[in-house]
Every structure is written in structure tokens, then in C-alpha cells.
Amino acid sequence: xxxxxxxxHSARPGRALPDTQRGMRRRNLARVMHTVSAEGPLSxxxxxxxxxxxxxxxxxLVDELIRSGLLxxxxxxxxxxxxxxxxxxxxxxxxxxxxxxxxxxVDHLAVCAVDxxxxxxxxxxxxxxxxxxxxxxxxxxxxxxxxxxxxxAEGEGLWPAGLAVAVPGLVARDARTVVxxxxxxxxxxxxxxxxxxxxxxxxxxxxxxxxxxxxWLGDGTPRDFxxxxxxxxxxxxxxxxxxxxxxxxxxxxxxxxxxxxPEGPTCACGGRGCLEQYAGEKALLRAAGVEPGEDRVGLLAxxxxxxxxxxxxxxxxxxxxxxxxxxxxxxxxxxxSVVLGGALAxxxxxxxxxxxxxxxxxxxxxxxxxxxxxLGPQGPLLGAAHSVVRAVLDDPSVAAGRA
Amino acid sequence: xxxxxxxxHSARPGRALPDTQRGMRRRNLARVMHTVSAEGPLSxxxxxxxxxxxxxxxxxLVDELIRSGLLxxxxxxxxxxxxxxxxxxxxxxxxxxxxxxxxxxVDHLAVCAVDxxxxxxxxxxxxxxxxxxxxxxxxxxxxxxxxxxxxxAEGEGLWPAGLAVAVPGLVARDARTVVxxxxxxxxxxxxxxxxxxxxxxxxxxxxxxxxxxxxWLGDGTPRDFxxxxxxxxxxxxxxxxxxxxxxxxxxxxxxxxxxxxPEGPTCACGGRGCLEQYAGEKALLRAAGVEPGEDRVGLLAxxxxxxxxxxxxxxxxxxxxxxxxxxxxxxxxxxxSVVLGGALAxxxxxxxxxxxxxxxxxxxxxxxxxxxxxLGPQGPLLGAAHSVVRAVLDDPSVAAGRA
Numbered sequence: 001x002x003x004x005x006x007x008x009h010s011a012r013p014g015r016a017l018p019d020t021q022r023g024m025r026r027r028n029l030a031r032v033m034h035t036v037s038a039e040g041p042l043s044x045x046x047x048x049x050x051x052x053x054x055x056x057x058x059x060x061l062v063d064e065l066i067r068s069g070l071l072x073x074x075x076x077x078x079x080x081x082x083x084x085x086x087x088x089x090x091x092x093x094x095x096x097x098x099x100x101x102x103x104x105x106v107d108h109l110a111v112c113a114v115d116x117x118x119x120x121x122x123x124x125x126x127x128x129x130x131x132x133x134x135x136x137x138x139x140x141x142x143x144x145x146x147x148x149x150x151x152x153a154e155g156e157g158l159w160p161a162g163l164a165v166a167v168p169g170l171v172a173r174d175a176r177t178v179v180x181x182x183x184x185x186x187x188x189x190x191x192x193x194x195x196x197x198x199x200x201x202x203x204x205x206x207x208x209x210x211x212x213x214x215x216w217l218g219d220g221t222p223r224d225f226x227x228x229x230x231x232x233x234x235x236x237x238x239x240x241x242x243x244x245x246x247x248x249x250x251x252x253x254x255x256x257x258x259x260x261x262p263e264g265p266t267c268a269c270g271g272r273g274c275l276e277q278y279a280g281e282k283a284l285l286r287a288a289g290v291e292p293g294e295d296r297v298g299l300l301a302x303x304x305x306x307x308x309x310x311x312x313x314x315x316x317x318x319x320x321x322x323x324x325x326x327x328x329x330x331x332x333x334x335x336x337s338v339v340l341g342g343a344l345a346x347x348x349x350x351x352x353x354x355x356x357x358x359x360x361x362x363x364x365x366x367x368x369x370x371x372x373x374x375l376g377p378q379g380p381l382l383g384a385a386h387s388v389v390r391a392v393l394d395d396p397s398v399a400a401g402r403a
Numbered sequence: 404x405x406x407x408x409x410x411x412h413s414a415r416p417g418r419a420l421p422d423t424q425r426g427m428r429r430r431n432l433a434r435v436m437h438t439v440s441a442e443g444p445l446s447x448x449x450x451x452x453x454x455x456x457x458x459x460x461x462x463x464l465v466d467e468l469i470r471s472g473l474l475x476x477x478x479x480x481x482x483x484x485x486x487x488x489x490x491x492x493x494x495x496x497x498x499x500x501x502x503x504x505x506x507x508x509v510d511h512l513a514v515c516a517v518d519x520x521x522x523x524x525x526x527x528x529x530x531x532x533x534x535x536x537x538x539x540x541x542x543x544x545x546x547x548x549x550x551x552x553x554x555x556a557e558g559e560g561l562w563p564a565g566l567a568v569a570v571p572g573l574v575a576r577d578a579r580t581v582v583x584x585x586x587x588x589x590x591x592x593x594x595x596x597x598x599x600x601x602x603x604x605x606x607x608x609x610x611x612x613x614x615x616x617x618x619w620l621g622d623g624t625p626r627d628f629x630x631x632x633x634x635x636x637x638x639x640x641x642x643x644x645x646x647x648x649x650x651x652x653x654x655x656x657x658x659x660x661x662x663x664x665p666e667g668p669t670c671a672c673g674g675r676g677c678l679e680q681y682a683g684e685k686a687l688l689r690a691a692g693v694e695p696g697e698d699r700v701g702l703l704a705x706x707x708x709x710x711x712x713x714x715x716x717x718x719x720x721x722x723x724x725x726x727x728x729x730x731x732x733x734x735x736x737x738x739x740s741v742v743l744g745g746a747l748a749x750x751x752x753x754x755x756x757x758x759x760x761x762x763x764x765x766x767x768x769x770x771x772x773x774x775x776x777x778l779g780p781q782g783p784l785l786g787a788a789h790s791v792v793r794a795v796l797d798d799p800s801v802a803a804g805r806a
Binding site for chain 2: 180238246249251256260332363365
């Protein structure tokens with residue numbers, strides 16, 4: 001272990017430390033933004049008292065944030081029932097930077113713009129297979145959608161602070177390279193080279209963005225949980241103490257390849273009897289006797305709701321397999337809860353009974369609760385867009401530099 | 404997410420903030436201790452330049468640490484080949500606080516004292532079963548051993564800064580209560596009530612302390628790894644970014660209850676086909692046809708080394724089961740490595756081939772490396788003692804308060 005980083009100021013008198021001061025200013029800008037974002041509208045005095053700086057210091061920071069378009073002063077009409085000098089109530093800007101989130105699904109593309117207040121201000125979806133044999137056509141279509149959403153957002157006075165893309169595959173820790181997305185037939189694909197270069201880019205696994213959305217937007221989401229989602233494959237994300245556990249190569253969360261029945265059918269990963277062989281979309285459709293169509297999850301959910309016995313049995317057996325894999329994960333991680341998100345959320349009514357039975361039957365003490373995400377399939381897209389917004393709140397000086 | 408904590412100093416002039424100043428002083432004391440511990444012997448000037456404080460400020464801190472017995476000034480004889488004013492080289496004290504580590508095994512008790520320099524200065528072991536039907540007799544024996552080691556350490560001029568106890572069971576997050584130690588027949592046992600009240604107490608799972616020892620003392624241990632150990636049961640500890648992942652209730656790391664063959668034999672945990680049913684000590688001894696004796700691991704290792712086919716087959720099959728469970732864990736966590744510690748280290752030569760084969764056969768990409776701990780069965784005891792030492796380095800003001 002090394003010594004803790006130097007967080008205070010140097011005691012050496014009369015010697016300027018520009019790096020430390022820049023760091024401090026950056027942290028203070030972030031504290032103002034986070035405070036107004038979480039509790040606003042607030043007056044300058046209220047911000048100052050909450051973060052323990054002087055009013056003068058806060059005013060300097062606030063002025064800079066207003067100039068950069070990150071904060072705005074509300075007029076009297078926007079502050080019903082509040083007293084005080086007009087213009088003194090601060091709110092995060094509804095016309096400043098926006099986070100652009102994108103999702104590359106196997107059969108759809110989606111893009112949205114979220115403002116600093118967390119509201120979706122523009123959105124576009126395009127259906128159709130993205131398994132073109134190469135990635136260029138899909139990324140061209142995505143670029144088109146991104147430009148369309150950016151134009152729409154700009155029409156509302158917003159400007160794009162960055163682009164975050166959710167993909168159904170393993171992403172390297174450079175946050176650009178898709179190492180493996182078997183359901184898209186992509187391998188070692190650098191998305192950075194093919195997406196709009198004018199926007200700072202972050203690429204991540206859809207399960208990771210789904211889990212972050214749950215953490216940031218979910219109602220009462222704990223800080224330690226396991227988020228399980230599906231888009232043909234089955235992915236998971238481990239959130240520990242409010243942070244995503246990414247793993248050494250960025251590949252953590254591969255619940256789909258946890259062996260459920262070690263002598264079971266061979267899997268594309270090289271293993272046998274992986275969870276995906278029992279609860280992945282392909283296995284599910286086969287077991288249910290359903291022809292793969294476009295909205296496969298909707299199809300399965302519809303048939304199950306109509307009482308189709310084959311579909312219900314297939315979903316129940318998938319729930320059992322999920323329960324076995326999750327027993328292992330829960331024993332290893334002791335999370336506060338398991339959240340079913342993404343496509344699994346829509347199938348939860350038919351997966352949950354056998355899943356919970358398996359988990360309870362294999363646990364001596366209290367059973368880890370399993371919840372269903374309210375964000376459902378929207379999670380990854382929202383998580384992507386919000387990751388850009390949070391990056392702005394965490395370091396407003398970057399966005400401020402642009403204005 | 405809340406605003407980041409206030410790490411800087413208040414800009415409000417003329418207003419004293421005693422809490423912040425105390426916090427800053429505490430942090431600075433810790434920085435001095437960690438710097439000297441990692442790089443000493445060092446002069447005051449060298450410490451000042453490394454942590455970015457003035458020499459005057461460092462001297463004040465150093466004087467306080469010397470008065471408290473946490474640092475000492477080396478005489479010229481102790482500084483061969485070094486020049487400079489005698490007494491100017493600082494080292495962490497070899498006569499200050501000591502960490503007392505203890506281990507409650509199923510068939511032994513061990514206690515040791517480690518000084519601030521990380522050296523074991525006193526040690527005592529007592530063999531004999533601790534399954535007495537109640538916990539009092541074992542804890543009485545342990546108290547006797549602790550007093551013996553403390554007396555020995557005091558004879559060398561050390562004083563005990565705290566007691567950390569490793570147990571083969573689940574420990575609640577209060578770090579006192581053993582919730583379940585099935586192999587000792589303990590349940591909901593508050594060790595705090597039965598151990599020497601004069602020492603600050605921390606109780607933790609033996610796998611956790613083993614992993615911490617690996618992290619702190621291992622040669623080139625990564626910051627993300629999975630540590631697997633055994634003492635009758637099989638435990639694991641997840642270290643992520645240099646921190647132990649404890650789980651919501653403190654129960655993370657229960658690798659022994661990951662289902663390996665879901666329709667397999669019933670386990671005491673309520674599950675079926677858990678790893679422990681294939682690779683736990685009891686299962687191993689049964690499969691090997693070996694009568695349980697006192698040094699069971701030594702017995703198995705001895706027989707395997709002599710070429711006993713039954714023992715070798717049993718160990719190889721246990722390695723296969725470990726490989727299946729670890730495939731799941733590696734897929735979930737993507738650690739930099741897996742470390743076999745505790746009793747497993749001694750059996751590694753016969754476990755590893757089938758374990759590695761299983762892991763490689765079930766993995767598409769690069770296979771997670773599996774290493775054997777060099778600390779072996781000493782890990783948990785050393786981890787316990789070092790956890791007390793590190794607590795002193797992290798907050799010397801507590802120990803300073805005593806002197």
C-alpha cells in the first residue's frame with residue numbers, strides 16, 4: 001500500500017502549486033454542480049452553506065458555471081412560492097450539455113439525448129438486423145441516428161457533451177474496442193474509428209450500462225447488487241459499494257458462461273453446460289418451439305401470457321438454470337439484491353417462480369431478494385446517456401472549457 | 404450519488420475548523436508513517452520532500468510519532484554506509500505497538516505478534532480439537548495463548564495495539580460475531596464477550612485474512628484476485644482494486660457452496676452438489692479412503708507424494724470440481740489471477756493439473772492464471788496480525804493517544 005494521496009494544501013508558504021489549485025477548483029466546481037443537481041433550485045447562499053465554502057468563493061464558481069451554460073438562474077415565474085431576489089435560484093441548465101446515449105442491439109439501434117436535469121430530450125430508434133457480416137454498415141446507420149438526435153437536441157438549445165454506446169459484447173478497458181460480440185459476429189472492432197469523431201466516445205457492455213442506470217435512476221437500488229440482463233446472450237454486472245466491478249480485462253459479469261450443468265451441451269465459449277445453453281434466447285426459443293422473429297422477447301412474453309404450455313415450461317426451466325447460476329454468484333458476492341433487467345425484465349413473471357425456488361432451496365440462511373428492474377429494456381440506453389451527464393457533473397471544467 | 408466529501412480546507416478566513424484540522428493532522432501522521440514504513444530509513448528532509456510538506460511541519464509530526472514510540476531514530480551503527488547527522492535517519496519502531504494475530508482452527512489455535520516493521524516477534528501454537536460443544540473452552544485456551552504471546556512481546560519492549568482473530572466461518576459485519584462456523588459447531592457467537600477485553604478486537608473469516616496477507620505480503624500479488632483456501636470447508640475471498648469485497652452481510656466468498664453438479668449430494672448449507680461436496684476435506688478424505696486424523700492435509704499430501712493412487716485420484720477429482728466452480732467465478736469477476744492458499748497450497752501439486760485443465764477447457768480466450776500462495780497455511784494468521792499493524796499505520800493518532 002502506498003501513502004494516501006495528498007488531498008490537502010501544501011503548508012509551504014508563498015509557493016504556488018498550480019496543479020493542486022487546478023485540482024481543487026475542479027473539485028469545487030463538481031461539488032457545486034452535484035449539490036445543485038441533487039437539491040436545486042438553490043440560492044448561492046444555500047450552496048455555500050451545503051458545501052462549506054464562502055459565499056464569495058461559491059459566487060465565483062457559479063458565475064463560471066453559468067457562463068459555461070451548466071447552471072442557470074431561474075426567473076421568478078419558475079420559482080413558485082419562493083421568495084428572495086429574482087434570479088437568485090440556481091438550477092442545472094436545461095439548455096447546456098447533453099449526454100448522447102446509443103444502443104447497438106442485435107436487431108435494433110437506439111439513440112437518445114439526456115440533459116443535465118436527467119430528462120430525455122430527443123430519441124430515435126431503428127429496427128432491423130445489425131448482423132451484416134461486417135460492422136461498417138451498422139455503424140453507418142448508427143452515425144446517421146446519432147446525427148439526427150444531436151440535431152434535434154441542438155434545436156432545443158443543447159449541445160452534445162459526449163457519446164456513450166452500449167453493445168451486447170465484451171469491451172476492452174480502453175472503452176472503444178469491442179473484443180467479442182458473438183451475436184453481432186464482431187471481433188476486435190475499434191468503434192472509435194467508425195463513429196462521429198467530433199464527440200468524446202465511451203463504449204461499454206450493455207449489462208454494465210443497464211446496471212449503472214439501475215444504480216443512478218432506480219428507486220431504492222442498493223449499492224451492492226448483481227444486475228442480470230439479456231439480449232440473446234446473458235450478461236450480468238456486479239456493483240459493489242456503488243461502483244461497477246469491471247474485472248482485469250473489462251470482462252467481469254459473464255454470468256452466461258457460468259457452468260450450470262458441467263457435462264451439458266457445448267457452448268460457443270468453449271465450455272459445456274453454460275447458463276446460456278439453458279436460459280439464452282436461442283435455447284429458450286428452441287425449448288419453447290418458437291420460430292425466431294424480430295421481437296423475440298415480446299413474442300415469448302405474449303405466448304406465455306396466452307398460456308402456451310411449451311413457452312411457460314421453457315421459461316420455467318430457464319428460471320431454474322438462472323437460479324443455479326445465481327446461487328453460485330450470490331454465495332460468492334453476497335449482494336444486497338439481484339435485479340433482473342433488460343429483456344429478462346419482460347419475461348420475469350414466468351422466470352421468477354422457478355428462479356426463486358431454486359435460490360431458496362439452495363440457501364441455508366436468508367435468501368437474497370430478486371427484484372425486477374422498472375427500467376427494463378430501456379436501462380442500457382439510459383445508462384449510456386446518463387454516464388455522459390454524470391461525467392459532466394463530475395468534471396464540469398471539461399464542459400466549461402468548450403463554452 | 405452525493406457530492407464528493409470535503410477534502411480541502413475551508414476558504415472562510417479566520418474561522419477555525421477543529422474537525423477538519425484534526426482530520427488533516429491524522430492524515431499527515433499516516434502519510435509520514437506509510438512513507439517511512441515503505442521507504443525507510445529516511446531523513447526528515449527526505450520524508451518532507453516525498454509527501455510535499457515543509458520540513459518544519461514534518462518535524463512536528465515526526466517528534467509526535469517518536470514520543471508515541473511509533474518511529475525511532477537510528478544510531479550511526481544502524482546506518483552502515485550512510486552519512487549525515489547521527490540520529491537523523493528515521494525508521495518505524497521495532498519496540499512500539501505490535502499487532503496480535505490469532506487463528507482458531509478446527510484442530511489448532513495459533514497466536515503471533517508482528518511489529519510495525521512486519522516481523523513476527525512472538526508466536527505460540529496449541530494443537531487439539533476446538534469442537535468442544537461450546538465455544539467457551541476454546542476461547543479460554545485462546546485467551547491463555549494470547550496472554551502468553553503478549554507477555555513475550557512485552558518482554559521485547561512491544562505493546563499490543565489490538566487483536567485480530569481468524570475463524571473458519573461466516574463473520575457478521577460487526578467484526579465480532581461468528582454467525583456460523585459449522586465445523587466448530589458455533590452459531591451466533593459473540594467472541595467479543597469472551598476474549599481479553601483490554602485489546603481492541605477484530606474477528607474475520609480466515610479466507611479474508613489469508614487474502615489480505617497475500618495482498619500485503621505476497622510477491623507481485625495483483626490488486627484484483629480471487630483467493631481460495633480451505634480448512635475443512637472451502638472459502639474464498641474476492642479482492643477487487645486492492646480491497647476485500649465483503650458482501651452485504653459480510654458473507655462474500657462462499658465458493659464452497661457454489662453448485663458444481665446441481666443434482667449432486669445434499670450439502671449442510673441446504674443446497675445440492677456444492678463444491679464442498681467434492682473438494683471439502685471431509686469429501687476428500689472419504690474419496691481417498693483416508694481416516695480423518697489430526698494433520699489431515701499433511702496426511703493427504705504425504706500419501707499423494709508416496710504415490711497412493713486413491714489419494715491422487717481423489718485430489719484430481721477435487722481439482723476438477725474446483726475448476727468448474729472457478730470457471731464460474733472467473734467468468735463473473737474476471738480477476739487477474741486465482742491464488743490457492745491455506746490448506747489448498749499444500750495439496751496444489753495434485754489439484755492443479757485437473758483444475759487448470761478444467762479451467763482451460765471451459766474458457767474461450769486467455770485462461771486466468773492460477774498461482775499457489777507462498778504463505779500457505781500461515782496466511783490467515785499473518786493477515787490477522789498485519790491487519791492490526793496496518794490499522795496503526797493508517798491512523799497512528801490512535802496508537803499515539805496511548806503513549
